[in-house]
Amino acid sequence: MERQVPGKEFLSVTVQRGQPGEAVRMQTFQVPAQDNQSVLDVVSWIQQNANPSLTYRFACRVGMCGSCAMMVNDVPRWTCRTHVSKVAKAGVIAIAPLRNLPLIKDLVADLDPFFDKWTDAEAHHHPTRDRDQPIAAVDPDSRERRQANAGIECINCAVCYAACDTVAGNPDFLGPAALQRAWTLYNDTKNADKNAVLDAVTGQGGCHTCHSLGSCTNLCPNELDPTAAIAGLKRASARRFFGRD
Amino acid sequence: MSALQLFIVQRLTALIMAPLVLAHLAVMAYAIHGGLSVAEILGRTQGSWLWFGFYGLFVVAASSHAAIGLRAVLTEWVGFRGRLGGRLRDLGCAVFGLALFGLGARAVWAVTLANTATAGVGL
């Protein structure tokens, strides 16, 4: 363990420990502060220098893979690209696993329910052609394509899912990311079955469950706008209801 | 009703109520600032199909809107979900909506057409 050097700053970092079947507890570590330091750096420092059994998840460290999201001072963040100076309050950080998801261990939440809902939202491709046919042309300037483009950079980090109070209140709600994915498919000219997508997202727990509070859009690290995507699905379903599509 | 139908009814009733609420507030302000007596108010509303239509529509919209809103609150905050919970919730909200409708309809009837319906006076 690093010795406390006089004049050197330390962060007081509290991490949640424990797994299902045992009492969850909080453990606080003094972590040397650096000028440039991400929340993931802090977690890694604890695991490498203070407590090797601390369990957490990451892969790319550059904001691509979406595996490192955690609750940081009660707000869901991608930890690899969240600078400590942005979130620490007087040198104090509390880190916990993502909310609205089952716990695996320590800082790792089980993302299965999150991905299951992508499947429930029909969020997979329904092809229009087979491999022998020429590739369909996509007009990049069309309204549909622009609406699809707005949502395709999702990294499946589940930050929005953890941010959503409607998911917290109603576990049946598909949630922002799955619905946004459905909206991109709905607008994809290469996707054959628009109606299947719309059917999947208009049942119980579908797009109409969303209260448009915007926590998802507010916290999405890729600055995507699931709230707008969900509003698009609501509009599309209403148009179809009145026979205008 | 399906989630989509409930959503459509909720949005349409909101759309209907927005102007009605404003008109209602304006009428209230006028009635109170103008110092109208009960008799004067009733004199204007009784026998009026216009006020019957105005407040009748209001009551229909408000009672369905409130029942659907309550349904969402029960789902998310009280945890009435699943087969049994969902049934209980839907039944409770339907009763609540009908009760609101009954109370409102009774009031609208009393101040507009109650005495005139039998007398057969219009407008």
Ligand code: SF4
């Ligand atoms: S806008 Fe909808 S999906 Fe996004 S956080 Fe709010 S309720 Fe959840």
Ligand code: SF4
């Ligand atoms: S929409 Fe944004 S917050 Fe949600 S999973 Fe995708 S990248 Fe993460």
Ligand code: FES
């Ligand atoms: S580790 Fe891949 S997004 Fe953070």
